[in-house]
Amino acid sequence: MFETIxxxxxxxLRNLLISINLSPFVVEVFLHVVKMVVILVFVLLNVMWLVxxxxxxxxxxxxxxxxxxxxxxxLAQIFNDVAKLxxxxxxxxxxxxxxxxxxxxxxxxxxxxxxxAVTPMGEGMAAVDLNLGLYYFVAIAGINTVVVWMAxxxxxxKYSLVGGMRAVAQMVSYEIPxxxxxxxxxxxxxxxxxxxxxxxxxxxxxxxTQPLAFFIYFIAAMAEANRAPFDLVEGxxxxxxxxxxxxxxxxxxxxxxxxxxxxxVMAIMTTTLFLGGWLAPFGWTFIPSWLWFIIKVxxxxxxxxxxxxxxxxxxxxxxxxxxxxFLVPLAIANIFVTGLAKYFIGI
Amino acid sequence: MDLRQEVYTLNLxxxxxxxxxxxxxxxxxxxxxxxxxxSVPGYLHRGIEKIVEDRTxxxxxxxxxxxxxxxxxxxxxGYVLAVExxxxxxxxxxxxxxxxxxxxxxxxxxxxxxxxxxASDLGGLTGFIYNFRDREYILDLLEMLSxxxxxxxxxxxxxxxxxxxxxxxxxxxxxxxxxxxxxxxxYNNFITGNEIFQARSxxxxxxxxxxxxxxxxxxxxLRASGVAHDLRxxxxxxxxxxxxxxxxVGENGDSFDRYYLHILExxxxxxxxxxxxxxxxxxxxxxKVSRNFKxxxxxxxxxxxxxxxxLGVYVVSDxxxxxxxxxxxxxxxxxxxxxxxxxxxxxxxxxxAVLASLDIVLGEVDC
Amino acid sequence: xxxxxKDLLAKIAARHPQVEIAENGQIHVPVNHLVDFMxxxxxxxxxxxxxxxxxxxxxxxxxVVYNPCIAEQAEMxxxxxxxxxxxxxVPSMVPIWGGANWQEREVYDLLGVVFTxxxxxxxxxxxxxxxxHPLRKDxxxxxxxxx
Numbered sequence: 043m044f045e046t047i048x049x050x051x052x053x054x055l056r057n058l059l060i061s062i063n064l065s066p067f068v069v070e071v072f073l074h075v076v077k078m079v080v081i082l083v084f085v086l087l088n089v090m091w092l093v094x095x096x097x098x099x100x101x102x103x104x105x106x107x108x109x110x111x112x113x114x115x116x117l118a119q120i121f122n123d124v125a126k127l128x129x130x131x132x133x134x135x136x137x138x139x140x141x142x143x144x145x146x147x148x149x150x151x152x153x154x155x156x157x158x159a160v161t162p163m164g165e166g167m168a169a170v171d172l173n174l175g176l177y178y179f180v181a182i183a184g185i186n187t188v189v190v191w192m193a194x195x196x197x198x199x200k201y202s203l204v205g206g207m208r209a210v211a212q213m214v215s216y217e218i219p220x221x222x223x224x225x226x227x228x229x230x231x232x233x234x235x236x237x238x239x240x241x242x243x244x245x246x247x248x249x250x251t252q253p254l255a256f257f258i259y260f261i262a263a264m265a266e267a268n269r270a271p272f273d274l275v276e277g278x279x280x281x282x283x284x285x286x287x288x289x290x291x292x293x294x295x296x297x298x299x300x301x302x303x304x305x306x307v308m309a310i311m312t313t314t315l316f317l318g319g320w321l322a323p324f325g326w327t328f329i330p331s332w333l334w335f336i337i338k339v340x341x342x343x344x345x346x347x348x349x350x351x352x353x354x355x356x357x358x359x360x361x362x363x364x365x366x367x368f369l370v371p372l373a374i375a376n377i378f379v380t381g382l383a384k385y386f387i388g389i
Numbered sequence: 390m391d392l393r394q395e396v397y398t399l400n401l402x403x404x405x406x407x408x409x410x411x412x413x414x415x416x417x418x419x420x421x422x423x424x425x426x427x428s429v430p431g432y433l434h435r436g437i438e439k440i441v442e443d444r445t446x447x448x449x450x451x452x453x454x455x456x457x458x459x460x461x462x463x464x465x466x467g468y469v470l471a472v473e474x475x476x477x478x479x480x481x482x483x484x485x486x487x488x489x490x491x492x493x494x495x496x497x498x499x500x501x502x503x504x505x506x507x508a509s510d511l512g513g514l515t516g517f518i519y520n521f522r523d524r525e526y527i528l529d530l531l532e533m534l535s536x537x538x539x540x541x542x543x544x545x546x547x548x549x550x551x552x553x554x555x556x557x558x559x560x561x562x563x564x565x566x567x568x569x570x571x572x573x574x575x576y577n578n579f580i581t582g583n584e585i586f587q588a589r590s591x592x593x594x595x596x597x598x599x600x601x602x603x604x605x606x607x608x609x610x611l612r613a614s615g616v617a618h619d620l621r622x623x624x625x626x627x628x629x630x631x632x633x634x635x636x637x638v639g640e641n642g643d644s645f646d647r648y649y650l651h652i653l654e655x656x657x658x659x660x661x662x663x664x665x666x667x668x669x670x671x672x673x674x675x676x677k678v679s680r681n682f683k684x685x686x687x688x689x690x691x692x693x694x695x696x697x698x699x700l701g702v703y704v705v706s707d708x709x710x711x712x713x714x715x716x717x718x719x720x721x722x723x724x725x726x727x728x729x730x731x732x733x734x735x736x737x738x739x740x741x742a743v744l745a746s747l748d749i750v751l752g753e754v755d756c
Numbered sequence: 757x758x759x760x761x762k763d764l765l766a767k768i769a770a771r772h773p774q775v776e777i778a779e780n781g782q783i784h785v786p787v788n789h790l791v792d793f794m795x796x797x798x799x800x801x802x803x804x805x806x807x808x809x810x811x812x813x814x815x816x817x818x819x820v821v822y823n824p825c826i827a828e829q830a831e832m833x834x835x836x837x838x839x840x841x842x843x844x845x846v847p848s849m850v851p852i853w854g855g856a857n858w859q860e861r862e863v864y865d866l867l868g869v870v871f872t873x874x875x876x877x878x879x880x881x882x883x884x885x886x887x888x889h890p891l892r893k894d895x896x897x898x899x900x901x902x903x
Binding site: 100103104105106200201204207208270271273274277278279280281282351352353354355356357358359360 | 397399400405406407420421508509510511512513514515516518519522579583585586588589736737738739740741
Binding site for chain 3: 430431434436438439600602603604605606607616617618623624687688690692699701703705713714716718722723725726727755756
């Protein structure tokens with residue numbers, strides 16, 4: 043009964059709209075608007091939860107308790123945080139490029155939102171079932187760089203500039219191993235449709251058939267999402283806050299929350315591509331597919347947080363070496379081996 | 390296309406999360422690589438050397454706490470040692486033992502900050518918190534004695550302010566049992582053994598033995614370059630000859646050695662404290678020092694091995710109740726003098742790592 | 757206490773008749789002989805480590821104090837150089853011991869002693885446009901505490 047709860051709800055809404063004699067086009071537009079709003083709410087709720095979760099997880103790693111004063115278990119902490127950030131003045135320094143400076147925090151939310159439109163969050167639960175879903179994901183994810191660079195450049199601050207340059211160097215470098223790792227996935231599944239990729243994992247999750255690709259993808263995705271040990275773009279002990287140094291109030295809050303939105307996207311894509319998406323392991327289908335999806339996503343997020351609170355930050359030249367001298371050759375080798383296996387064994 | 394390249398300057402500090410206070414360094418950068426650097430200390434200069442000329446000898450002690458506020462006991466010690474040398478005061482043996490105990494506890498607390506801030510400056514904040522967790526034990530112990538967590542003002546000219554209690558001894562022994570297993574081992578597992586940490590610190594900013602001596606570096610920074618110059622061994626003061634301990638020495642003189650010596654020295658300090666507690670003699674804790682204390686005319690210079698290096702105190706007396714001139718040879722200040730040279734050719738991120746490995750305290754640098 | 761090694765002091769006295777060694781082991785060196793004396797200490801006596809360098813204002817003259825020592829050994833000397841207060845000039849020790857660099861800058865900053873031959877003699881602790889040298893005894897400043 044819970045399995046199809048969201049799909050049923052969408053169908054019910056569609057039937058309702060058709061029954062009041064709206065044209066099919068209007069119905070579809072309306073449904074898409076509803077889906078967009080649902081995704082927006084989903085992202086915001088998750089992001090807020092993630093902020094709280096990161097505080098609690100980091101506290102546990104550091105022998106602390108974490109927030110526990112606001113509301114039960116400190117759950118209201120995030121509302122206080124956001125209220126504080128919203129109520130503060132967003133300082134507009136005189137030396138910034140105003141248009142770009144103000145545009146960057148608004149645009150920073152666009153890529154994660156756009157990506158989430160195509161990800162299947164349960165059986166038949168993709169807002170848009172795009173045939174080129176994977177291609178679309180890679181294309182949109184790259185836009186993030188532009189926005190971060192916008193923030194870094196327009197701030198007209200040297201720390202921001204260094205952070206922005208790091209963002210470009212790092213994200214461009216890691217896009218390549220990320221893409222090459224995904225080629226192995228595409229070779230095995232034979233599709234770019236994210237639903238199709240999940241379906242293709244019914245016999246075996248891709249993390250088992252493509253362990254190397256998973257490894258490369260996971261590292262590259264962490265670098266893309268600016269998570270420690272690859273959080274050089276922010277690098278708070280070196281370049282203050284990188285591109286976000288000059289931002290305050292709401293502008294800062296947007297970047298702060300977008301970081302978690304990106305983390306969410308990264309975990310969702312990892313789950314979809316390698317961990318079987320919404321597929322239930324061990325045939326435990328009594329748990330609905332969308333809940334399985336959430337569980338897997340949060341497991342990935344937990345691993346990422348674990349790494350963040352364990353590792354120190356890597357240095358920029360080590361980071362580049364890792365991408366170009368280690369991950370790229372490895373990813374190419376992976377494609378080669380996968381191709382051979384596909385040709386000879388025909389998995 | 391012809392790309393125009395040029396270097397740019399980055400003003401790192403005085404407000405920066407990782408300069409350990411208000412240290413400023415002007416970096417000339419080529420991309421991320423440091424071409425040139427100019428350190429600008431002085432933002433925390435309070436003129437302590439001038440202020441103390443207007444204080445009586447005993448009133449100077451609280452000011453010394455504010456030099457290296459992470460190891461206040463050792464700062465007290467440096468000053469009282471110089472005054473005792475000037476006036477020729479014999480300190481009772483029990484007081485010397487208490488000084489060793491609190492001094493070594495202070496040294497461990499200071500080294501914990503060094504280890505923790507090295508981890509946090511490399512981006513691993515968790516290691517920092519682990520060190521702070523264990524540092525609380527020491528601060529509690531010292532608070533039990535002096536009533537203060539960091540600015541102890543515990544030592545007096547001719548002895549110490551109060552005797553240690555059985556409770557203190559018991560708690561200190563508990564700490565000695567607790568710390569190697571739960572503290573040092575965890576730091577080693579968590580920070581020292583981390584691959585990224587090693588990649589970030591090994592072979593970074595190597596200081597040769599000759600250079601280290603030439604630049605008057607001291608403390609772990611000097612010993613990391615292979616010079617076994619620890620005043621507790623080479624020119625023992627107080628009752629250090631009574632104790633059996635080693636002076637750990639580094640091999641490469643890189644950031645990693647500078648960091649790792651702190652951990653090794655913590656172990657040696659524990660050994661010293663244990664021996665001091667075992668052999669604690671009975672007796673008075675203060676020498677007879679007149680309330681209206683006037684040392685004879687003259688000057689004296691005495692040094693102690695503080696946690697950051699050699700703390701020297703130069704005192705000139707004109708026979709009145711106030712010192713005519715007091716000079717502090719602050720180890721952080723002189724170690725920092727080599728910083729500009731050390732970071733040339735390294736990346737911005739290394740600037741922070743090297744600064745952390747030097748383990749400076751701005752209260753001491755700027756005096 | 758500064759130096760227990762009487763032999764060493766005797767040897768130094770024999771090589772440098774210009775210097776005066778006080779009862780308590782403190783060595784008084786004339787300014788014009790300072791560089792030769794220090795260089796000899798480093799090259800022939802092994803004093804490879806300058807631990808401390810400072811100065812004092814005695815109202816009618818000034819002294820600069822050096823404490824060289826030998827690494828990994830107990831030896832430490834206390835060398836006092838008397839200089840003219842109105843024209844406080846003393847040769848820089850940076851060519852001999854690099855560690856003198858910041859210490860000499862500090863002494864210059866706070867006491868106004870000019871170290872001739874110093875590669876970069878600027879103020880270090882105080883602002884570059886500060887007037888006067890605070891550790892001099894005649895320095896006037898505002899205070900809120902009765903003296």
